[in-house]
Amino acid sequence: MHDVRQSGQDLAARLAETYTGVIYDVMRDAGREVRTLPSTLRPLRPDARLAGPVFTVEGAIDESLEVHRTMLEWTGLLQEAPGGHVLVCQPNDSTIAHMGELSAETLQLRGVRGYVVDGGCRDTDMVRELGFPVWRRYDTPADIRGRWAPTALGEPIRIGEVTVTTGDYLLADQDGVVLIPGEDVAEVVAAAEAAMQQENLVRAAIRDGTPPREAYLRHGKF
Template sequence: MTDTLTTRLENCYSGAIYDVMRAMGRPNCVLPHEIVGLDAETRCCGPIFTLRGVAFDTERANEETDYLLPWVRFLSEAPAGHVVICQPNSPTLALMGELSAETLKYRGVRGYIVDGGSRDNSFIRKIGFPVFCKFRTPRDIVAKWVPDATGEPISIGDVLIRSGDYVLADFDGVVIIPAEIVEEVVTEVENVMAAEDKVRSAILSGTDPIDAYLEHGKF
């Protein structure tokens, strides 16, 4: 089920959100620019559900432990209507793949953003599940990585991310909106976009850019 804020946020874009948050004195809201969508059309937004994990120094395939079970448990817990954001603490492994993406999509998760890798990306694009990642690799997590927390605060770059905060990710990047100001931010972004529409209409009707800017205070 899509909440009202998510519906409104779907009509926004990351640049306007950043501009509004900068004006509010909260410019530290953008994830590292290396985290990008699988293609130019990849986009997602909504409330956040966080995931954190730990990588092993050496592969543990010979141990009598099912290292995939904690990951499958996460897939079962990820709430519908949310965007998962993962801090894997791994610079080499893929933290998303074909079956996981299909599972999350089927369960109503709106997207997945990871400060790490993704694999099976052609398939993920084909099914239309939004994934933002730092790199692509065939290296999976089996016997090399496990989740160690869900729903807990994480950091990516210098941005603090909490479950219940909101995210919008598009072709320009990923912006995080703290839960306590999301209503205010979305409302102001809607005002900004309305002003931009007026400037656009004025320019396309022949108004000089200076006059359009002075009248509407936006460019």
């Protein structure tokens, strides 16, 4: 019997061996819609790379909540986050951190691949040391206690002009974050792998002294 979970893990591993530029190119060249998240989302570590299926989170500021309640809601979210996935969060907020060291360590130990948030992070030095991949918009010491709580898990969210859906696949690197519909990921990854092989031929030709125009005409890639 075909193991769907194993297939997803294999696709995530193969996707991680590509890069956002080539994914963008092959989707554009195939006439597909290419969804890239805003360039304001940056990795904590410049060398970080993140790939896998998406699980979405949405939340909102609610200062009527007691501290205890916000912490119960947040730890419940950490508990519900599915292993093998990338959490993508729309916090609808620009004032506090929506990730920190204890949360990052919890998610990492539970097998979550990484976290992308259209919001803030704190404890950044410690999160970097953990090696847990985080893309965020800003850093701040302010936390969620008594101020913020998740409102929906697994539902479509909007980040910038882009809709992000649970089941999408995501690839993030220093250049940015690109999304692939789950039903298209196998085809897109295969096309990216083929494109990277063509790029290797062009690279070898350039290093051998081939003029760039000739290299492009010979291999149809540059």
